[in-house]
Amino acid sequence: MSSVHFNSYTEARAHLKDLLDAAELGCTATVRRESSMAAVVDAARLRHFLAVVSPVRAQVVAEDGGWSVFLPGLPISADGATFDEAIDEMVDALREYAADWQERLREAPNHRQQWGLVQLINLSDDDQLRAWLTGDGT
Secondary structure, eight states: OOOOEEEEEHHHHHHHHHHHHHHTTTTOOOEEEETEEEEOOHHHHHHHHHHHOOOOOOOEEETTTTEEEEEOOSSSSEESSHHHHHHHHHHHHHHHHHHHIIITTTTTTTTGGGHHHHHHHOOOOHHHHHHHHHTSSS
């Protein structure tokens, strides 16, 4: 299969299986809707790509008998009595940030550029986010 392109939502809907098959195979799959074009991509491929191009920036610090985790430049941090608790709390904090971003932060000038991070968070399960935070894999 090669790339697929549909010039309207109606055309794409009539060929939804072809559109999704192309995306699953990693082929370019697009739909034009009025003056904009959307790309359909396989979620696992997009998540992997975002994890690769979004290097881990988490800082982990042992302090006061516990651990703190933060992402420099972002208002996301967490604490825990143990390293694992701090990472688990950070996963929760990332999920809260992604929800806030979708709801209200996406247009804020100091958060607008975090689209990729938000997509990575939303496309990841908790274990994948833990691995990303600790640098244990993509």
